[in-house]
Amino acid sequence: MAHTEVKIGKTDVTSTALGLGTNAVGGYNLFPNLKDEDGLELVKTGLQSGIQLLDTAYVYGLGHSEELVGQAMKDFDRHDITLATKGAHDFTTGEQVIDNRPEFLTAQVEASLKRLNTDYIDIYYIHFPDHDTPKAEAVGALQRLREQGKIRAIGVSNFSLAQIKEANADGYLDVVEDEFSLLHQDHGADMLPYLKDHNISFVPYFPLASGLLTGKYDHDVNFPSEDIRSQIADFQEPRYSDALAAINQIRPIAAAHDATVAQTVLAWYIKNPLISIVIPGAKKAAQVAANAKAMDVTLSDAEYQTIDQAFVKFQHKTSGKSLADPE
Numbered sequence: 001m002a003h004t005e006v007k008i009g010k011t012d013v014t015s016t017a018l019g020l021g022t023n024a025v026g027g028y029n030l031f032p033n034l035k036d037e038d039g040l041e042l043v044k045t046g047l048q049s050g051i052q053l054l055d056t057a058y059v060y061g062l063g064h065s066e067e068l069v070g071q072a073m074k075d076f077d078r079h080d081i082t083l084a085t086k087g088a089h090d091f092t093t094g095e096q097v098i099d100n101r102p103e104f105l106t107a108q109v110e111a112s113l114k115r116l117n118t119d120y121i122d123i124y125y126i127h128f129p130d131h132d133t134p135k136a137e138a139v140g141a142l143q144r145l146r147e148q149g150k151i152r153a154i155g156v157s158n159f160s161l162a163q164i165k166e167a168n169a170d171g172y173l174d175v176v177e178d179e180f181s182l183l184h185q186d187h188g189a190d191m192l193p194y195l196k197d198h199n200i201s202f203v204p205y206f207p208l209a210s211g212l213l214t215g216k217y218d219h220d221v222n223f224p225s226e227d228i229r230s231q232i233a234d235f236q237e238p239r240y241s242d243a244l245a246a247i248n249q250i251r252p253i254a255a256a257h258d259a260t261v262a263q264t265v266l267a268w269y270i271k272n273p274l275i276s277i278v279i280p281g282a283k284k285a286a287q288v289a290a291n292a293k294a295m296d297v298t299l300s301d302a303e304y305q306t307i308d309q310a311f312v313k314f315q316h317k318t319s320g321k322s323l324a325d326p327e
């Protein structure tokens with residue numbers, strides 16, 4: 001089946017509406033048990049399954065996710081891949097420092113190009129805002145890199161609406177990545193209308209709420225203390241029971257499509273007009289192959305509304321961030 005092509009902002013960068021999040025690839029510290037060969041396999045499986053966009057970042061394994069993504073891409077035509085990465089973290093002092101200065105971002109892009117073993121990056125995001133750099137100056141540095149052909153689209157991540165407006169002062173911003181899922185719709189009300197009005201694409205992260213929205217958990221869930229999910233508010237009562245009740249309302253719709261809950265949730269994002277590309281992560285190649293099939297699930301308007309309504313209590317400022325961002 002031919003999949004819908006999505007365009008990023010005002011650029012000619014395109015992708016399938018479903019991408020692959022690779023923050024577990026490379027043994028990223030939140031998920032320390034993922035072996036390199038499993039990471040490589042899951043990226044290759046994504047590309048073989050028709051997924052075009054790969055979302056990585058320097059901070060995922062301090063370059064190691066980028067290196068593995070670069071390695072996995074070797075077996076494929078680079079022009080068929082939409083490659084997104086991010087930078088802003090500096091660990092050279094031993095402490096984590098967030099840096100958006102033009103000279104720092106420029107050096108980061110050069111370093112990412114090397115690790116990814118490519119001569120251009122399709123989307124480069126400023127991963128986190130720092131306190132001091134004027135955002136239009138930070139984005140201005142990325143615009144110069146775009147003019148040199150090193151990056152093709154400019155993004156920011158984890159920026160407030162005020163910071164997004166500042167970053168877009170010259171109209172250079174193409175895409176924003178932030179936490180958003182059926183269980184975390186807080187930012188939607190805040191920033192999505194502005195993004196739509198300015199033709200800026202939106203890429204939600206944690207779309208499966210770290211696995212909860214796949215429907216695989218029940219009341220007996222128990223994570224070891226080192227697993228970040230043991231701290232996530234979604235897995236704490238009474239929120240957890242509310243989430244399970246909402247997820248149960250997806251099951252009949254999934255069954256009608258002969259699909260899984262995860263595929264149905266991903267199809268909901270694909271149908272959502274405010275969302276550009278959804279980037280579920282994965283720990284196993286089989287999860288990637290299954291998630292890619294969400295591109296074949298087309299929800300009716302009524303099914304879309306039923307899911308929307310099932311999560312209505314998560315639409316307002318009641319949920320908060322699920323966790324301090326791991327990076």
Ligand SMILES: NC(=O)c1ccc[n+]([C@@H]2O[C@H](COP(=O)([O-])OP(=O)(O)OC[C@H]3O[C@@H](n4cnc5c(N)ncnc54)[C@H](OP(=O)(O)O)[C@@H]3O)[C@@H](O)[C@H]2O)c1
Nearest residue numbers: 021022023157205206207208209210211280281282283287
């Ligand atoms: N810009 C930012 O600051 C930022 C922050 C966070 C994430 N991100 C990006 O967003 C991406 C997505 O976030 P995420 O991966 O942390 O969370 P997510 O997409 O909400 O959840 C992914 C997790 O759900 C489980 N899963 C996925 N598919 C499944 C399936 N078909 N069946 C059963 N379980 C399945 C896997 O974990 P288990 O197998 O362990 O259950 C997987 O690691 C990241 O990879 C990263 O690229 C960006």
